[in-house]
Amino acid sequence: MSASNYATERETAEGKVFTVTGGDWDVVLSGTDPLNDERIVVNMGPQHPSTHGVLRLVLELEGETVRELRSVVGYLHTGIEKNMEFRNWVQGSAFVTRMDYLAPLFNETAYSLAVEKLLGIEEQVTERATIIRVLMMELNRISSHLVWVATTAMELGAINMMLYGFREREYVLEIFELITGLRMNHAYVRPGGVAQDVPDEAIAKIRDFLKLMPKKLAEYEKMLSGQPIWLERTQNVGVLDATGCLAMGVTGPVLRSAGLAWDLRKTMPYCGYETYEFDVPTHTDGDVWGRYLVRLAEIRESLKLVEQAVDRLRPGPVMVADRKIAWPAQLAIGVDGMGNSLEHVAKIMGQSMESLIHHFKLVTEGFRVPPGQVYVGIEAPRGELGVHAVSDGGTRPYRVHYREPSFVNLQALPAMAEGGLIADVIAGGASLDPVMGGCDR
Structure with a gap:
């Protein structure tokens, strides 16, 4: 397994810095101000439960105390x-x-x-x-x-x-x-x-x-x-x-x-x-x-x-x-619980040309x-x-x-x-x- 899968230890001028997931955290670590001789940076998430899905939290810890937290969003971006x-x-x-x-x-x-x-x-x-x-x-x-x-x-x-x-x-x-x-x-x-x-x-x-x-x-x-x-x-x-x-x-x-x-x-x-x-x-x-x-x-x-x-x-x-x-709201749900009822489909397809044209224009052009x-x-x-x-x-x-x-x-x-x-x-x-x-x- 690559080094990125393990917690690694580096020596800095301030002392020891422990990094979870390895070298890709150098940018994050560059802004840290270690207390005493060590500061641990932990990646929490994205995961379910705890961080509510695809929310990533970057924590800088002193023991069990959170000294700094960064929220990282965008993992579920759908456009x-x-x-x-x-x-x-x-x-x-x-x-x-x-x-x-x-x-x-x-x-x-x-x-x-x-x-x-x-x-x-x-x-x-x-x-x-x-x-x-x-x-x-x-x-x-x-x-x-x-x-x-x-x-x-x-x-x-x-x-x-x-x-x-x-x-x-x-x-x-x-x-x-x-x-x-x-x-x-x-x-x-x-x-x-x-x-x-x-x-x-x-x-x-x-x-x-x-x-x-x-x-x-x-x-x-x-x-x-x-x-x-x-x-x-x-x-x-x-x-x-x-x-x-x-x-x-x-x-x-x-x-x-x-x-x-x-x-x-x-x-x-x-x-x-x-x-x-x-x-x-x-x-x-x-x-x-x-x-x-x-x-x-x-x-x-x-x-x-x-x-x-x-x-x-x-x-x-x-x-x-x-x-x-108006959207054609006089329809009813079909017997399968989804889609239009057969009666409504039959009306717009076979009985009313005006309804068919209106339905088609709303769906395609709006x-x-x-x-x-x-x-x-x-x-x-x-x-x-x-x-x-x-x-x-x-x-x-x-x-x-x-x-x-x-x-x-x-x-x-x-x-x-x-x-x-x-x-x-x-x-x-x-x-x-x-x-x-x-x-x-």
Whole structure:
């Protein structure tokens, strides 16, 4: 095996320097300032679990104490934003849904709101479509937070929580499959509305979930909140106060755990959130423990929002009336749970030439968007998810750039970890809830 597979030792003017993986670290080591007679540089990641997938952390350690931390991103880079410049505005939904793969419906909604703002059709989006968007986003927020509590607990030793968190998330994914035909990467929210209506069986399953989930949350708290090891691993760990959050642009549960009740659903409402009753949970400690409490409380608030959205649903269209923009949303899911129903295919192929032409033009060419640029921000599970969309007047985006909370929040990790123990790097990093698909888009 090559020397790069072993820890090597070099003599420097300052003393001994131990390097993990060998000579390719010379650039990293050139900036070190060894204490006493040795400093160890450790490569943590990219790996699952602990660093949440393809995140690499370069740690400079003095014993068990982290003296310096560098986050290295880009290992999951997919070029989604660049690829969108070669697809039409309708096809964009199928790209953005794959960025933060734990919050696909937020990616889609933010994009659709930006395109609708460019088109000037915000007021034309139907009430039912807007309510469905809120319903789907809040269910998605719950499923995302469930993944967070499951994986974070596993990384800190509470392995059984992984089973319970993913069990309830599976219930949400089944609801998504009933509505969209897919468990993830739905491309369901589209400019002008949503791809198809919510079936009655999905509504029934949602109401069952609303009865089930509060009991499960009580089980989580019983399992974790009073557990001595959990308290030891989370309290006063990864502390970041509100001043630090604001200085680095950190938003979402991390900011709210530091005491600032900043939530775009309240402060800059969209999709009619100002008409719903819900609270913005906060904590004051700004540590991993506070972020845990905030996220559990947010699940409860999302359950309130889901119940209100279901109660508000009234019959009506789910796509704008303008046929030059509207996706053909009168379709139904096929018997295999995927694709269009045979009845819809038969109609557009054999009964209505106008429907066939419209369907073909939307899929191949799309619609033209007036020149201009907009920014739209929404409150995603990890914080402010913003879309800067630019149109040159054509059928394709000139530029679409996301302000992705995972990417922004990760810059807080050194401030949270430096001076602490190496074990607390895992807890602090997990409490940011980074999803590298969004970070590296």
